[in-house]
Amino acid sequence: MNAHSPKPEPSAEALAADEVFRDQLVALIPALRTFARGLCGWRDMADDMAQDALVRGWAARASFTPGTNFRAWMFMILRNQFYTTLRKDKRMTSWDPEVAERVLVEAPAQQHSIHVTDVAKALQKLPLEQREVLLLIGANGASYEEAAEIIGVAIGTIKSRLARGRKALALLIDGPADVDQVTRVA
Amino acid sequence: MAKDTPSKEAKMPHAETAFDPVAAALKQLHQAVASEALPDDFLRILDEIDAKIASAKPAAKK
Numbered sequence: 627m628n629a630h631s632p633k634p635e636p637s638a639e640a641l642a643a644d645e646v647f648r649d650q651l652v653a654l655i656p657a658l659r660t661f662a663r664g665l666c667g668w669r670d671m672a673d674d675m676a677q678d679a680l681v682r683g684w685a686a687r688a689s690f691t692p693g694t695n696f697r698a699w700m701f702m703i704l705r706n707q708f709y710t711t712l713r714k715d716k717r718m719t720s721w722d723p724e725v726a727e728r729v730l731v732e733a734p735a736q737q738h739s740i741h742v743t744d745v746a747k748a749l750q751k752l753p754l755e756q757r758e759v760l761l762l763i764g765a766n767g768a769s770y771e772e773a774a775e776i777i778g779v780a781i782g783t784i785k786s787r788l789a790r791g792r793k794a795l796a797l798l799i800d801g802p803a804d805v806d807q808v809t810r811v812a
Numbered sequence: 813m814a815k816d817t818p819s820k821e822a823k824m825p826h827a828e829t830a831f832d833p834v835a836a837a838l839k840q841l842h843q844a845v846a847s848e849a850l851p852d853d854f855l856r857i858l859d860e861i862d863a864k865i866a867s868a869k870p871a872a873k874k
Binding site (some may be wrong): 792 | 850862865869
């Protein structure tokens with residue numbers, strides 16, 4: 627290294643790795659946006675979070691181990707950022723655990739087609755711990771193992787949250803009258 | 813209320829045999845976002861990354 631250079635020159639390998647990293651980031655943008663939007667419920671805020679995750683991921687690329695799960699690594703960055711923001715601003719979430727528990731014991735779900743916007747609205751009424759599992763596995767196609775890695779819990783916990791989240795989501799979508807009533811009285 | 817335990821319903825990623833409207837709607841959430849045009853702010857970030865890669869190229873060691 628030249629004594630006058632302020633920092634070492636990047637190797638060709640490092641540059642190639644950066645280009646691969648960049649391509650992986652680009653490919654993941656839709657999934658990051660979906661996850662962020664499902665978590666916070668607001669498009670603009672979600673896109674801000676997804677952008678911030680991109681910037682943080684790029685800045686921390688040296689700490690990513692090639693060959694490990696890039697998607698899980700980026701989802702963890704986004705999720706950590708969301709929970710950090712949530713702790714600072716409690717208005718970001720409006721779910722009420724009491725409502726969610728009461729919804730769970732309402733009438734069983736009916737089988738019929740579901741509108742996407744209804745699902746998006748219903749998701750916002752679920753507890754975050756169920757919502758994030760539904761988003762990771764149901765919307766973004768993550769495996770149980772990936773979701774467990776991202777959230778930092780056991781696979782059994784993921785399965786349990788997924789089952790409860792699915793049940794609650796189906797009830798929220800299929801029983802709007804009941805849910806509205808439950809939401810109002812809570 | 814009875815405690816929920818992992819059940820057959822938990823197998824969303826593998827539930828390919830019967831149509832599941834909840835699973836289908838969740839996948840559509842992703843597809844809806846993926847089909848949107850990428851906002852300019854994202855493109856700006858990617859441009860900045862590309863510029864950093866490009867500026868490092870002349871100096872890169874073989």
